[in-house]
Amino acid sequence: MADKCFQSLPGFRDFTPRDCAVRNYLFSVWRDVAHRYGFSEYEAPIVESTELYLKKTGGELATQLFRFEDQGGRDITLRPELTASLARIVGANQRDFPKPLKWFEIGPCFRYEKPQKGRGREFIQFNADIIGEASSGADAELIAMAIDTMLALGFGENDFVIRASDRESWLSFCTQHDISDPSEFLPLVDRLEKLKPEVLEEQLGTFNVTRQQVDDFVNNPDNASPAFKEIRENLNARGLGQYLELDLTIVRGLAYYTGAVFEIFDTKKSMRAVAGGGRYDGLLSTLSNGSADLPATGFAMGDMVIQNFIDATPGAKLEMEAWMARNPACEIYLVIADESKRNDALGVIAQLRTSGLSVDYPMTQLNVGKQFKKAEQSGARFALVIGSEFPEMQLKNLSSRSEQTIDNTSNFTETIQALLDAPDGPLIA
Amino acid sequence: MADKCFQSLPGFRDFTPRDCAVRNYLFSVWRDVAHRYGFSEYEAPIVESTELYLKKTGGELATQLFRFEDQGGRDITLRPELTASLARIVGANQRDFPKPLKWFEIGPCFRYEKPQKGRGREFIQFNADIIGEASSGADAELIAMAIDTMLALGFGENDFVIRASDRESWLSFCTQHDISDPSEFLPLVDRLEKLKPEVLEEQLGTFNVTRQQVDDFVNNPDNASPAFKEIRENLNARGLGQYLELDLTIVRGLAYYTGAVFEIFDTKKSMRAVAGGGRYDGLLSTLSNGSADLPATGFAMGDMVIQNFIDATPGAKLEMEAWMARNPACEIYLVIADESKRNDALGVIAQLRTSGLSVDYPMTQLNVGKQFKKAEQSGARFALVIGSEFPEMQLKNLSSRSEQTIDNTSNFTETIQALLDAPDGPLIA
Numbered sequence: 001m002a003d004k005c006f007q008s009l010p011g012f013r014d015f016t017p018r019d020c021a022v023r024n025y026l027f028s029v030w031r032d033v034a035h036r037y038g039f040s041e042y043e044a045p046i047v048e049s050t051e052l053y054l055k056k057t058g059g060e061l062a063t064q065l066f067r068f069e070d071q072g073g074r075d076i077t078l079r080p081e082l083t084a085s086l087a088r089i090v091g092a093n094q095r096d097f098p099k100p101l102k103w104f105e106i107g108p109c110f111r112y113e114k115p116q117k118g119r120g121r122e123f124i125q126f127n128a129d130i131i132g133e134a135s136s137g138a139d140a141e142l143i144a145m146a147i148d149t150m151l152a153l154g155f156g157e158n159d160f161v162i163r164a165s166d167r168e169s170w171l172s173f174c175t176q177h178d179i180s181d182p183s184e185f186l187p188l189v190d191r192l193e194k195l196k197p198e199v200l201e202e203q204l205g206t207f208n209v210t211r212q213q214v215d216d217f218v219n220n221p222d223n224a225s226p227a228f229k230e231i232r233e234n235l236n237a238r239g240l241g242q243y244l245e246l247d248l249t250i251v252r253g254l255a256y257y258t259g260a261v262f263e264i265f266d267t268k269k270s271m272r273a274v275a276g277g278g279r280y281d282g283l284l285s286t287l288s289n290g291s292a293d294l295p296a297t298g299f300a301m302g303d304m305v306i307q308n309f310i311d312a313t314p315g316a317k318l319e320m321e322a323w324m325a326r327n328p329a330c331e332i333y334l335v336i337a338d339e340s341k342r343n344d345a346l347g348v349i350a351q352l353r354t355s356g357l358s359v360d361y362p363m364t365q366l367n368v369g370k371q372f373k374k375a376e377q378s379g380a381r382f383a384l385v386i387g388s389e390f391p392e393m394q395l396k397n398l399s400s401r402s403e404q405t406i407d408n409t410s411n412f413t414e415t416i417q418a419l420l421d422a423p424d425g426p427l428i429a
Numbered sequence: 430m431a432d433k434c435f436q437s438l439p440g441f442r443d444f445t446p447r448d449c450a451v452r453n454y455l456f457s458v459w460r461d462v463a464h465r466y467g468f469s470e471y472e473a474p475i476v477e478s479t480e481l482y483l484k485k486t487g488g489e490l491a492t493q494l495f496r497f498e499d500q501g502g503r504d505i506t507l508r509p510e511l512t513a514s515l516a517r518i519v520g521a522n523q524r525d526f527p528k529p530l531k532w533f534e535i536g537p538c539f540r541y542e543k544p545q546k547g548r549g550r551e552f553i554q555f556n557a558d559i560i561g562e563a564s565s566g567a568d569a570e571l572i573a574m575a576i577d578t579m580l581a582l583g584f585g586e587n588d589f590v591i592r593a594s595d596r597e598s599w600l601s602f603c604t605q606h607d608i609s610d611p612s613e614f615l616p617l618v619d620r621l622e623k624l625k626p627e628v629l630e631e632q633l634g635t636f637n638v639t640r641q642q643v644d645d646f647v648n649n650p651d652n653a654s655p656a657f658k659e660i661r662e663n664l665n666a667r668g669l670g671q672y673l674e675l676d677l678t679i680v681r682g683l684a685y686y687t688g689a690v691f692e693i694f695d696t697k698k699s700m701r702a703v704a705g706g707g708r709y710d711g712l713l714s715t716l717s718n719g720s721a722d723l724p725a726t727g728f729a730m731g732d733m734v735i736q737n738f739i740d741a742t743p744g745a746k747l748e749m750e751a752w753m754a755r756n757p758a759c760e761i762y763l764v765i766a767d768e769s770k771r772n773d774a775l776g777v778i779a780q781l782r783t784s785g786l787s788v789d790y791p792m793t794q795l796n797v798g799k800q801f802k803k804a805e806q807s808g809a810r811f812a813l814v815i816g817s818e819f820p821e822m823q824l825k826n827l828s829s830r831s832e833q834t835i836d837n838t839s840n841f842t843e844t845i846q847a848l849l850d851a852p853d854g855p856l857i858a
Binding site: 005014037071108237287288353359374 | 505526
């Protein structure tokens, strides 16, 4: 062919059924954990005024925006993250809701970045935020939910760790070292591991601080803030303390974080942070122009790094495969062994589906051998065979090859459901 | 305040928790019906090359596109519909999948239109397609699924009807009347009800056809195509024939439909079509540049018109409210009546959540009266009270006010789960 097929844009993904099932597994775990924690789901538009993001980040993300002008001349942007929309929505509606709000969202975000492992131009984020609660109890609740998300995905104590800190610790450090503008100093802490030693030493020097002073500060657990100590006690009470680690080098670079901050890492530290979050007490006021001056703490996990982490962790991968086995695309494939019984078969299919079962079948005449091949391909555990002896039917377990006769009585759908639920499927009649 | 709050863009919606629950109800019904019919879920990118849409529609949708240039100079578009992406994905991957494919998708689409009742610039579509099956059995399967979607949403025979036709009927008409280019004539049939009588008469005249001839054709059920008759017989066999009506004026305007076409209407015809679909046998070949020359039939339902229809139909609205009552944001609100027991309470909360229950609680100290107020606001049916008598706890039914003592034994979560599942909740101990 001279022409190529159309392709997806670089950094954008097609989710064929297998990939979509992986995605749905993540959605299912995220929604389940958020629900257990009493969070309510919301959703924001995928497109917002560009102004909203410029105001939030002070331009930090501006080079990565999918930004354009719509047909009405508006400067609009595909959302790069969710917090700005959340702040806008809460600012507009907060009087309708008792505080604190515990809200979560799952949906696509967009950044114009170089596509690479764990980073795409369209990715899905799970966001959870607690708004209107200033105490460390909210930070602990959020971190506990992050831990339980990892546990629900099948990760264990040997697989991941939450590294947490508090900007308050560094504000004390700044006071001790006469650093007048901590917001200029903190981004440097964020890059301790990333900068070359001589560059770091030089940049620390502009604040009259040495690398040794920073290391001594970081290595002394007494520098944990009161909030961090409360979070630790809170998590201990839940039996989750073992997943938390103090790491004062965690400050999260963005300018709007104000207190406790945390990131989830694989214990091997072989990949970038799996998720992160923190307290952002001033942002809602900024983004709502003062109409909602509420403290807030939030957390976000993207779908791409966590998928890589699942693939690299046998326990987590098994958990995912087990979920998929419990959720097959199709439960029963109906084999029409006598084409003259097609209308009877359609009646049976309709009844099985109405009873809640998932049923596929050949939509046009096909020989029985090919139908059984399609039954296997469909992923169904069972074939129901309708032939000349209808209303008698045969229910076959496609793995054990055992079978059982079913009569088309008034309650045959219940009979079949019971046989499907039996651990070994239908027995030989 | 001098500054206003930021607002969402015109035609874009914020889903606060109540609206998001309505959306999730639709998603739940759509996924459940698609699953029962043996469809597998896929997802396409939200952004595609503009070329893909221009090639599909021949420019028909071009004035409504959210189209822009990305930072790499690509001409890209927010997807206005799903079929083009589906064709691209199937074209690229079809060798991996046995035919026919039964695939569905649920996700946002974008059109730059004037926002009005039932139409927004961002809307959610449920798309289901059967690819690789040319027989009318596939059209019937798809129409049956559309009917079962309406039934699952709580609509009955008096509420909706499927109006169906087949372009084949009109091709016979064109042959009879020496119309050489049916693709110019069919869009006129699509507008029979919309054009002014004199304009219609004049335009029909350019094909040497009178209004009377068109009306006679439309009103004669013998003009139903063989495929339509097969679809009717198929639906009758499923017990769904009563929802289908022949309506030869249904042709669906777009140029790529080739056979059976259908739309769902409310019986009062007080709103635009709720959903529509049809056969498009040539489109996959066009969009995959010949790499996937597969027959196809598909169907799409948007979230906005169906929501209006649910709101206007008492039976459907009750069904939705019942689903929401079965899916509360929170099941148990934990009241900490003695602040010194907070750590014990956190341990109990962790165990309840691990057992799968949804639990909320005050994250900071609050007097007991306010906690019970929050319990009511949370939507929880039950409050679990932990006070000085811990490990003894009180489980209260918030509507009946009955209560029961629970001991913090090893299996207390099972005891609570059983009490919650009981139809009347906990009895007086």
